[in-house]
Amino acid sequence: MKNPFSKSKQGLNIIIVGCGKVGTTLVERLSGENHDISVIDLKSEVVQRVVGDYDVMGITGNGGSYSVQIEAGIETADVFIAVTDSDELNLLCCTVARKVGECAAIARVRNPDYLGELSYLREQLGISLIINPEWETATEMARLLRMPTALGINSFAKGHAELIKFKIPKGNILNEKHIYELRDLKCDLLVCGVERDGELVIPDGSTTLLEGDVVSFLATPVNSHRFFKQIGVDTHQVKNCMIIGGGKTSYYLAKQLTDMNIDVKIIERDNKRCEELSLLLPDTLIIHGDGGDEGLLREEGIESIESFVPLTGLDEENILLTLFAKSCSDTKVITKINRSTFTNVIDSMDLGSVMYPRYMTSESIIRYVRAMQNSIGSNIETLYHIFDNRAEALEFKVEKDSPVIGIPLMELKLKDKLLLACIVHKGKIVIPRGNHTISAGDKVIVVTTHTGFTDIKDILK
Amino acid sequence: MNYSVVRYILGWIMVIEAVFMLLPCIVAIIYGEQQGFAFLWVLLGSALIGCINVIQKPKNMNFYLKEGFVTVALSWILLSIIGCLPFVINNDIPKFTDALFETISGFTTTGATILSDVEALAKCSLFWRSFTHWIGGMGVLVFLLAILPMAGGSHMNLMRAESPGPSVGKLVPKVRHTAIYLYGIYIVLTIIEIIFLLAGKMGFFEAVTTAFGTAGTGGFGIRNDSLISASPYIQWVVTVFMILFGVNFSVYFMLLMGKFKQAFLFEELRVYLGIIFASAVIMFIDMKDIITEVGDCIRHIFFQIGSIMTTTGFSSMDFNQWPDTSKTILVMLMFIGACAGSTGGGIKVSRFIILVKTMLKELNSYLHPRSVKKIKMEGKPLEHETLRATNVYFITFFLIFATSVLLISLEGKGMVTNFTAVSATINNIGPGLELVGPMENFGHFTDFSKYVLMFDMLAGRLELFPLLLLFCPSVWTPKKKLKVEA
Numbered sequence: 048m049k050n051p052f053s054k055s056k057q058g059l060n061i062i063i064v065g066c067g068k069v070g071t072t073l074v075e076r077l078s079g080e081n082h083d084i085s086v087i088d089l090k091s092e093v094v095q096r097v098v099g100d101y102d103v104m105g106i107t108g109n110g111g112s113y114s115v116q117i118e119a120g121i122e123t124a125d126v127f128i129a130v131t132d133s134d135e136l137n138l139l140c141c142t143v144a145r146k147v148g149e150c151a152a153i154a155r156v157r158n159p160d161y162l163g164e165l166s167y168l169r170e171q172l173g174i175s176l177i178i179n180p181e182w183e184t185a186t187e188m189a190r191l192l193r194m195p196t197a198l199g200i201n202s203f204a205k206g207h208a209e210l211i212k213f214k215i216p217k218g219n220i221l222n223e224k225h226i227y228e229l230r231d232l233k234c235d236l237l238v239c240g241v242e243r244d245g246e247l248v249i250p251d252g253s254t255t256l257l258e259g260d261v262v263s264f265l266a267t268p269v270n271s272h273r274f275f276k277q278i279g280v281d282t283h284q285v286k287n288c289m290i291i292g293g294g295k296t297s298y299y300l301a302k303q304l305t306d307m308n309i310d311v312k313i314i315e316r317d318n319k320r321c322e323e324l325s326l327l328l329p330d331t332l333i334i335h336g337d338g339g340d341e342g343l344l345r346e347e348g349i350e351s352i353e354s355f356v357p358l359t360g361l362d363e364e365n366i367l368l369t370l371f372a373k374s375c376s377d378t379k380v381i382t383k384i385n386r387s388t389f390t391n392v393i394d395s396m397d398l399g400s401v402m403y404p405r406y407m408t409s410e411s412i413i414r415y416v417r418a419m420q421n422s423i424g425s426n427i428e429t430l431y432h433i434f435d436n437r438a439e440a441l442e443f444k445v446e447k448d449s450p451v452i453g454i455p456l457m458e459l460k461l462k463d464k465l466l467l468a469c470i471v472h473k474g475k476i477v478i479p480r481g482n483h484t485i486s487a488g489d490k491v492i493v494v495t496t497h498t499g500f501t502d503i504k505d506i507l508k
Numbered sequence: 509m510n511y512s513v514v515r516y517i518l519g520w521i522m523v524i525e526a527v528f529m530l531l532p533c534i535v536a537i538i539y540g541e542q543q544g545f546a547f548l549w550v551l552l553g554s555a556l557i558g559c560i561n562v563i564q565k566p567k568n569m570n571f572y573l574k575e576g577f578v579t580v581a582l583s584w585i586l587l588s589i590i591g592c593l594p595f596v597i598n599n600d601i602p603k604f605t606d607a608l609f610e611t612i613s614g615f616t617t618t619g620a621t622i623l624s625d626v627e628a629l630a631k632c633s634l635f636w637r638s639f640t641h642w643i644g645g646m647g648v649l650v651f652l653l654a655i656l657p658m659a660g661g662s663h664m665n666l667m668r669a670e671s672p673g674p675s676v677g678k679l680v681p682k683v684r685h686t687a688i689y690l691y692g693i694y695i696v697l698t699i700i701e702i703i704f705l706l707a708g709k710m711g712f713f714e715a716v717t718t719a720f721g722t723a724g725t726g727g728f729g730i731r732n733d734s735l736i737s738a739s740p741y742i743q744w745v746v747t748v749f750m751i752l753f754g755v756n757f758s759v760y761f762m763l764l765m766g767k768f769k770q771a772f773l774f775e776e777l778r779v780y781l782g783i784i785f786a787s788a789v790i791m792f793i794d795m796k797d798i799i800t801e802v803g804d805c806i807r808h809i810f811f812q813i814g815s816i817m818t819t820t821g822f823s824s825m826d827f828n829q830w831p832d833t834s835k836t837i838l839v840m841l842m843f844i845g846a847c848a849g850s851t852g853g854g855i856k857v858s859r860f861i862i863l864v865k866t867m868l869k870e871l872n873s874y875l876h877p878r879s880v881k882k883i884k885m886e887g888k889p890l891e892h893e894t895l896r897a898t899n900v901y902f903i904t905f906f907l908i909f910a911t912s913v914l915l916i917s918l919e920g921k922g923m924v925t926n927f928t929a930v931s932a933t934i935n936n937i938g939p940g941l942e943l944v945g946p947m948e949n950f951g952h953f954t955d956f957s958k959y960v961l962m963f964d965m966l967a968g969r970l971e972l973f974p975l976l977l978l979f980c981p982s983v984w985t986p987k988k989k990l991k992v993e994a
Contacts, residue, residue: 060681083680083681083682083685084681085681091891095891095893099573102681102682102683102684103681104678104680104681107888
């Protein structure tokens with residue numbers, strides 16, 4: 048029997064196995080979007096905590112077991128998400144779920160051994176989506192190291208457009224400029240958000256920029272390069288990189304950086320892991336030693352290194368290492384935060400680019416769930432939580448019969464706190480003006496502080 | 509403590525009570541009774557004050573377990589105070605203490621009365637008296653959860669405080685939907701009972717009030733002799749429904765979902781029915797010389813067991829006259845009570861299952877000191893938390909029980925009267941033995957004893973802790989000002 052209440056509000060029945068960091072983030076996000084959620088975890092105290100904090104049903108047990116899944120209501124579930132610690136258990140959970148129920152299965156698989164076989168696994172096991180947060184984090188980091196000026200880069204329209212976040216340096220020509228004056232630079236771009244003293248503003252033409260502001264803008268890669276050149280900011284990619292810790296993310300990052308001809312140095316504490324890494328990454332310099340040792344860091348040239356990425360398992364250690372690196376030189380740093388509490392404290396520190404892998408995982412899953420929720424078919428192409436989760440950037444595909452087609456933008460009744468950032472028309476990026484219209488087949492990028500958009504028509508009042 | 513959110517929810521409680529009070533007003537119109545105006549005035553007052561409090565939603569909706577417990581306890585006290593005002597205003601029960609006792613007895617589904625002549629009341633008052641059972645049976649906060657959408661996990665904190673049983677589970681992922689299901693099952697069962705009673709040629713008004721009394725496992729009737737003069741058919745119908753309302757509502761949900769096997773294998777249900785039949789057999793052997801007609805004997809035994817075990821408190825016979833063994837069994841059944849997750853009171857069958865299993869485990873650990881064994885319930889291992897909570901509940905229960913008996917005994921009444929008066933109120937049953945037997949009432953107690961018993965009723969219905977928490981000074985800490993950003 049289907050739950051009669053959920054249908055009316057388009058909520059889905061979702062089962063989440065594993066209530067770790069990602070699982071909890073997913074519960075938090077999805078329960079806010081009116082879905083019926085059941086969580087399964089082996090540890091009862093974890094289940095109790097989640098059930099106490101969110102309006103979900105909790106089941107203690109092994110998510111891979113048939114009877115536990117039945118108890119969680121797999122027969123009526125629409126989405127099944129396995130995000131336990133173990134890749135193999137996640138795959139088993141999804142396989143069982145696919146046999147029992149008619150649901151879309153999503154699994155987290157992190158082990159590098161499976162990296163090349165993900166599409167094979169997906170096909171053979173009938174899994175809808177396999178996510179590898181470490182790989183995605185590493186990809187994002189690599190992208191940042193290619194353009195070290197940016198604090199964050201989110202790509203849209205298969206990389207044709209990028210949402211770039213950067214901090215206006217001291218004494219830059221942008222200081223005390225109005226946004227409409229940016230037009231004189233002859234770069235087609237759109238400023239989507241300005242953060243100053245922790246406050247987020249979705250700007251209009253008259254907003255003034257100050258030094259120290261964190262500005263996010265949307266443009267094509269060519270235009271953003273030209274823009275940075277115009278305002279006198281260096282954009283060449285880094286030449287070398289020091290990574291502390293030799294975990295999975297480090298491995299993925301080192302691999303990608305080596306492919307980009309960047310010299311990589313990994314400092315790892317465990318001798319055995321060092322040996323493993325040296326086999327896996329023949330072109331990378333592996334150093335056996337304690338990454339928290341100041342002497343070692345100086346010896347390995349932290350003062351002269353161009354980029355520094357601490358990837359230890361401890362957030363506190365990562366933050367300290369970043370602060371230390373910043374104090375030694377003006378190297379590009381990326382800080383990875385696993386447990387994202389105390390965001391306001393983290394924001395107030397100078398940590399360079401901050402990354403939250405747990406959000407990246409949940410983003411791709413939520414994107415998938417929202418697309419499923421839409422009865423017409425997948426409409427959301429990409430989704431990012433930007434500005435520390437205070438806003439969402441979404442890319443929609445416009446279907447034939449959408450109500451937004453053919454009307455000049457200035458005549459559309461748009462919701463407040465929403466910005467139409469970009470239209471991708473026949474593969475070309477257009478920064479929209481008031482007289483533009485949207486046609487069928489276009490992709491539209493929207494930045495908004497509303498949540499829960501599933502269709503392009505949600506932008507209308 | 510987040511006072512504003514507590515005030516907001518209490519405001520909603522007042523609005524809901526006002527809506528509920530429309531029903532006795534309608535009854536008064538049908539029967540053309542002047543007393544109905546009392547309900548109208550209280551209704552308007554309650555609605556007005558309630559609306560003022562709910563009009564502005566508090567900014568800070570943070571809601572923790574502490575707020576949940578305090579809100580529930582205060583809600584029930586507030587409900588009872590407002591609910592008793594009509595009785596005082598329309599002079600049906602002129603004394604405030606008596607009216608409050610009667611209303612608390614109603615909302616907590618106890619069914620203990622201070623009235624010696626129930627039939628003298630106006631129809632609208634009688635209706636309200638029985639209707640309080642129905643409201644209190646499933647709980648007002650659960651009703652609130654069904655209609656009022658609230659954010660986050662705050663729901664669960666309210667539900668946990670109001671729903672009886674050692675551990676509170678949900679039927680479906682959302683609290684709101686769970687509450688809707690619970691009330692749905694409750695309403696449907698009540699309607700079925702009304703239909704069965706009407707089929708037994710019971711008057712419509714009496715059928716509705718009797719059904720309310722049964723559904724909430726309350727026990728207020730509209731006749732002085734409860735159901736003694738009712739026909740055997742009516743008594744059987746009430747017996748069956750009393751037992752049905754004493755069953756964990758999860759069982760009905762499983763049946764609804766088509767999980768018949770799971771429903772019938774439900775451990776608590778089987779123990780519950782087992783206790784009923786075992787007691788019936790012993791009592792039949794004990795009583796067969798007194799009631800010679802076998803059919804009558806079986807009917808009275810089942811009626812009384814159902815009535816006491818589910819903590820309803822109807823009577824088909826003056827069981828004060830029964831032999832001692834049978835009376836003892838009835839008193840013991842008072843403590844066991846109904847299933848967790850039902851509308852009944854008492855310590856609950858599931859808690860007893862847990863306690864007995866813990867005891868057996870302890871016994872086993874003397875034989876094999878190094879043996880490791882997890883206690884299971886419904887086929888699942890029990891959390892240490894649940895075990896601990898159950899043990900503490902049991903101890904607290906008896907502490908409150910003993911203190912109450914001591915306080916009541918200051919009046920100088922007999923031991924049996926004092927003991928059963930407290931056990932009949934703290935377990936939400938209604939009638940006890942001797943001076944508080946089914947043919948008697950609680951009117952003869954002093955005001956002090958009445959307040960003690962009122963406390964017992966509320967403590968029993970809300971499972972002790974919400975009410976005890978009100979007496980912890982640290983709950984009432986003043987609100988801290990938020991740090992002002994410089």
